[in-house]
Amino acid sequence: RGNYALPSSGCFAYLKSQTYAYQVIMSMEDYDYLFKIVLIGNAGVGKTCLVRRFTQGLFPPGQGATIGVDFMIKTVEINGEKVKVHPNHREVYKIWDTAGQERFRSITQSYYRSANALILTYDITCEDSFRCLPEWLKEIEQYANNQVVTILVGNKIDLADKREVLRLRAEDFAQAQSMLYLETSAKESDNVEKLFLDLACELIREAKQNKLDNNDTAPMPGEGKTISYLNCCSLN
Ligand SMILES: Nc1nc2c(ncn2[C@@H]2O[C@H](COP(=O)(O)OP(=O)(O)OP(=O)(O)O)[C@@H](O)[C@H]2O)c(=O)[nH]1
Numbered sequence: 001r002g003n004y005a006l007p008s009s010g011c012f013a014y015l016k017s018q019t020y021a022y023q024v025i026m027s028m029e030d031y032d033y034l035f036k037i038v039l040i041g042n043a044g045v046g047k048t049c050l051v052r053r054f055t056q057g058l059f060p061p062g063q064g065a066t067i068g069v070d071f072m073i074k075t076v077e078i079n080g081e082k083v084k085v086h087p088n089h090r091e092v093y094k095i096w097d098t099a100g101q102e103r104f105r106s107i108t109q110s111y112y113r114s115a116n117a118l119i120l121t122y123d124i125t126c127e128d129s130f131r132c133l134p135e136w137l138k139e140i141e142q143y144a145n146n147q148v149v150t151i152l153v154g155n156k157i158d159l160a161d162k163r164e165v166l167r168l169r170a171e172d173f174a175q176a177q178s179m180l181y182l183e184t185s186a187k188e189s190d191n192v193e194k195l196f197l198d199l200a201c202e203l204i205r206e207a208k209q210n211k212l213d214n215n216d217t218a219p220m221p222g223e224g225k226t227i228s229y230l231n232c233c234s235l236n
Pocket residue numbers: 041042043044045046047048049050060062063064065066067098099100101155156157158159184185186187188
């Protein structure tokens with residue numbers, strides 16, 4: 001199991017949390033699934049906070065803007081009573097947190113291609129971040145592979161009184177673009193774990209489907225010797 005190649009050293013060029021990532025990599029040699037996920041969206045919508053919440057269980061105070069691309073890894077072990085996605089499986093999330101600022105766009109675009117999934121994030125309290133979504137979709141169309149799973153995430157739902165984008169409007173937009181949709185709060189930890197678990201579920205479901213369609217023995221997105229019995233996912 002787990003004979004996927006580790007990232008080339010190029011991935012570390014803009015690493016903010018190098019020590020942390022390195023330590024986790026050293027302990028991730030054995031896994032069932034590997035998910036490569038890239039977060040994109042306007043500056044300040046909360047991409048870094050979502051990743052930190054998921055990978056480190058914290059909401060970082062005074063988070064500075066991401067420079068280029070940050071890289072984090074999280075290993076999830078699911079077993080016995082805690083079955084949510086797949087029993088007795090070890091899943092590894094490799095997550096690239098990209099800078100929202102326009103000036104880093106040429107760097108961040110180069111990470112789209114190898115992503116299994118993209119988390120397109122906006123801020124529910126910021127109409128502008130929602131209005132920019134069509135621009136982000138153009139980027140996805142241009143730079144991502146055509147099998148990529150995209151989920152639209154409306155972050156900062158803890159700021160309900162400042163909401164500028166109605167949930168229904170965002171849901172309609174996501175549906176029209178064939179994207180999954182979820183609202184989160186990195187601050188309050190609402191739906192953050194669900195976001196990544198749902199993505200894992202969707203990726204495995206699609207991989208299984210592709211495998212059936214293509215009658216292909218090469219597993220995607222992880223080393224799926226057990227992929228054949230995975231049918232337990234719920235995205236609700
Ligand atoms: N209230 C609230 N604030 C949040 C939430 N998520 C992020 N923030 C705040 O939003 C600001 C920007 O968060 P970041 O995670 O740095 O945003 P980003 O999208 O990574 O920004 P760039 O790195 O510039 O692209 C910070 O002040 C965070 O504290 C949330 O769920 N709720």
